[in-house]
């Protein structure tokens with residue numbers, strides 16, 4: 017079968033809830049992927065940062081194969097010999113006190129919504145069903161009904177109501193707005209350290225530090241969604257480290273499995289998690305031994321193979337090189353670590369066209385919204401490989417794509 021045959025099958029038989037680039041991949045290794053015709057591409061999306069460790073990392077693969085031959089799923093009705101070890105290693109690495117494992121990122125978000133509401137009623141003394149959670153404009157926290165209910169992106173929420181009440185939306189990056197929005201019923205403030213899906217939006221310096229202080233003063237739980245920014249992407253293990261703060265609840269997912277398996281987790285630095293009692297929350301696959309074994313190795317290679325340091329160094333180089341590209345089509349270049357974006361001018365011809373032109377030159381990346389191209393390769397990328405990418409990016413940006 018050729019690429020077009022696979023595309024036809026998908027278009028005919030699948031729901032059209034995505035608009036992928038028309039490249040049909042069947043192999044990956046490190047930062048590289050190959051299509052069914054054998055063409056090679058550099059992956060500058062890394063599955064939305066789920067493949068930080070690079071495609072098919074041999075050590076993670078080894079663990080997956082090994083564990084799959086021993087034990088895959090017990091359910092949490094019984095215990096397994098991997099879960100406790102993942103807890104221990106995650107807590108040591110992230111300086112957390114408690115962990116709750118789930119599968120997808122959205123489930124981790126749902127988990128914290130439940131936990132902070134319950135904490136609000138049981139610990140803070142908020143009247144029944146009055147708990148408020150403050151979130152930010154242009155947030156992205158996943159796709160469940162509760163989550164899209166507090167999205168400000170029309171495509172994400174239009175037609176899916178009615179939605180869950182109890183969420184208040186404030187501008188991102190505005191600490192005064194947070195202060196003003198807090199009431200005695202506020203249980204939590206949830207934000208992304210950098211808004212990924214919104215187009216790599218970096219808040220003003222000091223924002224998270226101020227948010228941390230405001231939450232502490234008002235007995236409000238600070239939740240940082242690090243599902244995309246976490247696990248080395250921004251050049252630190254967690255993006256909160258750039259601001260020298262610790263959230264009360266931190267969400268991780270995506271790269272927690274290095275792209276091998278859906279694994280997410282809620283990390284708790286405060287005793288919020290203790291309000292959840294047996295029977296109140298769970299997931300059949302959450303915390304299964306296969307997921308835990310994979311996550312343990314995915315974390316191990318991230319640290320042992322210096323991927324976080326590499327993300328910081330290569331990210332600085334990538335950003336400064338992108339910033340030097342001279343073309344009237346660029347409005348802004350921004351990023352932290354290997355989470356980078358080029359925002360095009362409104363009349364440049366649309367980010368999608370640039371992504372297609374880059375694909376034709378062997379580089380895969382994806383537009384976010386109309387005019388922003390995100391570059392987020394696996395964290396194992398080298399300087400020579402970034403130079404290779406820059407040659408293509410510069411050529412495409414300079415030529416324009418109208």
Ligand SMILES: *Cc1c(COP(=O)(O)O)cnc(C)c1O
Pocket residue numbers: 064119120121122123125156157158159208212213241242243244245269270
């Ligand atoms: C991807 C993402 C999610 C959702 O994760 P899924 O695994 O797709 O459910 C939530 N928050 C952020 C910041 C993300 O980038």
